[in-house]
Amino acid sequence: MTDHNSGDESASDASHSDESTAGGSGGDESTTERTGDGVHEWRVLDSVVEYETGWYEGGYDLVEQPDGSRKRYYWAALPPAVVVVAVADDSLVMVEQFRPVIGEHCLELPAGLVEDGESYTTAGARELREETGFDPAGVSLLEEFWCSTGVLRHRRAVVFAEGLEPGLPERDTNEFLSVRAVPVEDALDVARREPANDATIEGILLAERDGLL
Incomplete structure (x- = not known):
């Protein structure tokens, strides 16, 4: 995935950004990249939050690249999320719900x-x-990773839940969903049907690789 940026930044552009944009840190943070000539410091010249919703932020970092040029790398920062692989009676527990963002019903x-x-x-x-x-008797962590690293600051984990005791759900006011039991042997094929969901496919593959499905 190609990182999104707004093109080269001159020194005067960077200075103007420091003065005019609220939320800019004006800091001098850096990360390193190992290149053929050694280690280059990716200096963060400015970090700006342009948009806040209360649960995620959007903005950009003004970064000095290995060749000395400057570019704005735009990002959205979200809280971490967790995906649950849960098995009951040789079936995978899944939920079907409408996702307004993509206008599709998803399993x-x-x-x-x-x-x-x-x-x-x-x-x-x-x-x-x-x-x-x-209600699971036990939950174990299968994997934790960054998501969509070209644009998101967002970590996701996949966990495996077992020893399930049935009970009543306690859904949020914006959760309108139905619980579906999918036979374990069919789970991956079902997950790959359109509209496929990346987190669901990842979770099933990780659990299969660990011999849990």
């Missing part, structure tokens, strides 16, 4: 945002209970 693994102070496993157990009513 997905249960998932949600991690709340402050929660671990991925605690958040996964909570999301599973809230969306499906199933």
